[in-house]
Amino acid sequence: MDLPLTPPLQPMLAAAVDAIPADGDLVFEPKWDGFRCLVFRDHDEVLLQSRSGKSLNRYFPEVEAEMLRVLPPQAVVDGELVVAVDDELDFDALSERIHPAASRVTLLAEKTPAVLVAFDLLALGTRELLESPTVERRAALLDLSGLHVTPATTDRELAQQWFTLFEGAGLDGVMGKPAGGPYTPGKRTMIKIKHARTADVVLAGLRWHKDTEPGTAVGSLLLGLYDEAGLLHHIGVAGSFKAADRRALATELAELITEDEAHPWVSPQPGQRIPGEINRWRGAQAQFVPLRPERVVEIHYTQTEGDQPVRLRHNGQFARWRPDREPASCRYEQLDIPARYDVAAVLRGDLRARD
Structure with a gap:
């Protein structure tokens, strides 16, 4: 691949904290419960890279095809592969996609298709974006059309509402990124607040x-x-x-x-x-x-x-x-049972739970 960033590339990681911090210049995002995935596209070639550096292409052919359709000819995107059943994340259905039989993979790609929820842009064209601030990388990500992009906010009160409400769609917390910080492969620069x-x-x-x-x-x-x-x-x-x-x-x-x-x-x-x-x-x-x-x-x-x-x-x-x-x-x-929610509402940033 002739890209400014080449695989394997370690994703930026997160350290766990107990609560949303009261101060600090942070961009908050819902924490998606799926498989971390770095997407490398170089014209007709796409690689779906797992957190461990392995290829996920054979297990998610529908996502590979979608990335060829929606990404620019040269780009590197960080995101999460998820599967929704009845508009709620289903981690078991996602895990079943890792299957050795090609016929089974093909069947499941039709019955329980996965989507990539993008939350960072690491390269575009010939330009590497790792040193660009989070807010600039996100602005560039939002300029790309066709992707499912996670919502984000700098409002702590709204992030707390996300933490509470979005669990009903299967999400498992909130992430925080330094607003002016770079993308740091392999380092725990982000924070994560998970339900406990x-x-x-x-x-x-x-x-x-x-x-x-x-x-x-x-x-x-x-x-x-x-x-x-x-x-x-x-x-x-x-x-x-x-x-x-x-x-x-x-x-x-x-x-x-x-x-x-x-x-x-x-x-x-x-x-x-x-x-x-x-x-x-x-x-x-x-x-x-x-x-x-x-x-x-x-x-x-x-x-x-x-x-x-x-x-x-x-x-x-x-x-x-x-x-x-x-x-x-x-x-x-x-047991603490969350209100029902749906994935589409999360992507819209809608704060109204479904009945």
Whole structure:
């Protein structure tokens, strides 16, 4: 590629902070929940580069074609690949696009097409823009027609409203960029404010770590909450344990393993969500190890998704055991469910949630 910037190029990164800062010259943007993607176009050639530097072209042919249609002959753009289902971001549907079978990729490109939401312009024609201030790069980005460009603001109050409302469309926070700052590949120059919550949930199953002998190390904990009818629904998992913790959990939880057919996820009721259930992506029930639902664990989580009963959008993070809580007291009421919103409204910067 004959561009002023050539791949692979590390994207500019962000450091997490607890809240929107009260001062500082910042440009705020909604934080999109997808795959980071740098787009390099040089006339008839387009490269979709992942955050790790790998090509995403084979998985998102519809985005490659769209970039050939809307970008100038030579340009480098930073953005996020997202998939919306029923006008709400669907990270699971996006993840399913990374599939080894070309026929499956083609099918999903039609059924669940991805779009690129652009939020920075790094090169245009023969000009590199890395040293240009954020506000100048954004102005140049807005001059390009046909792209889905994220909204931006310097108004902290409006950014706080975005943080609260746009979660209903599947977004997971707000980003902040120094208004007069350059684009710094690989450096945490931006800030990110993400939703952070806790919940007390029921431990009712586990899966063994895939790289160890079954029974020796826990891969993930399977979590549930009770609904008003007393059904225990699977809401997600907690994982990302250190190796020593995986082994310790395998020993600690061994006494809870059960083969009782009365386990709520072994003999589920109609409408009850269970781990690894058959869906459009999975043709067979995924296996798990049932545990007697006697323990309560506090988790950190960011967002929920889906219709009732809702589930965790991303994996929860183990915080601590709660021996003071009874499993039956762990119900959906404790979850913070955002108002419904839609992706199109986010792109317009519309602050009115849908009914």
